[in-house]
Amino acid sequence: MAQSALDVLSISPSALSAEETHLIESSVAQFGAPLLLLDCDSVRHQYRALQNALPNVTLHFALKPLPHPAVVRTLLAEGASFDLATTGEVELVAGEGVPADKTIHTHPIKRDADIRAALEYGCCVFVVDNLNELEKFIAYRDEVELLVRLSFRNADVFADLSKKFGCSPDHAIEIITRAKELGIRIKGLSFHVGSQTLNPQKYVDAILACKEVMERVVELGLPALSTLDIGGGFPVNYTKAVMPIDEFCVPINQALNTLPETVQVLAEPGRFIVAGCMTSVASVMGQADREGQTWYYLDDGLYGSFSGIIFDHGEYPLYTTKHAVETFSSVLAGPTCDSIDVIAENIMLPKLENGDLIIGRMMGAYTSATATDFNFFKRAQTVVMNEEEVMASRKMG
């Protein structure tokens, strides 16, 4: 890692409360390391915060960033809906008893078997962004309603999802026209402005562009569209503060208020709901002094819970449970024999002993979901906490 973006990471020894340190240490004593502590209270809190910020929007949690049964159960109890993209995700929510009418299937490209699996479960809202995909639904036209996904390019987000999926407004009109000829119902439009979008204006622009398409649909005498799905992308604080969600959603609500009252609005938040709910706990396996720095080799790394550093450009706040006045320039490396498996370089750390713990926060989204067992280092176990809201027991062991 020549010029690593992770060089900016620092460790705050003081930022863990005594209660948190106790919880982490007792969890490791009970389950071993590495661990991911999944706090369902955080999931609830984030869901309520976003629902409060977008009061007239039906929130479909996108499973992709953290497809964990406890998250599904927690959100189901909150009254959430769900956004599915694969047959595996269909099986997960079906297994947890999610009613199918609370789900939509939003992968723009599907195999016939994926469509059938979703339909067998009872999910009948799908997304298309091209004519080839539209024609896959001729066989199911009496059962399905479709959203047409538009693309709005967004260069400054973690993942520009409009590069891979979505069509232009003109092409959307072509798809909607063809759907009418084929007898396939088009329910509305969708978009995804990109994950961890920092500027709400991206949503505003997309909503207004969709509004124009909806107006053209009416002018052309096509059946009026009843739904707008504003996707995911809502931002969270990693190492830099983002706009608070209430403030972020003010211009979005204003834009939504310009739509006809009959239009039902959905969103597909993923990261915002789960990024903060997981805390990673890795322990030092060994250490070596190399070129003036101490290298600490952890039992979790880039091929495990920290895979988001590669796949998601993640920068996670890191902590140690060790308190010390003196700190030294250090490297945190993962356990595998691969040289790219380095979590952070040039970070200031107290002198650690083997067995000491490194804590990562904001490790809920796109972390364990993309972890591997490379080199036979098993991915971190997940420990679920506070699944029952009333109990709210924080005692682990």
Ligand SMILES: *Cc1c(COP(=O)(O)O)cnc(C)c1O
């Ligand atoms: C990944 C994804 C989401 C979730 O996006 P976040 O940025 O995590 O909120 C929502 N919808 C679709 C179609 C996705 O692919």
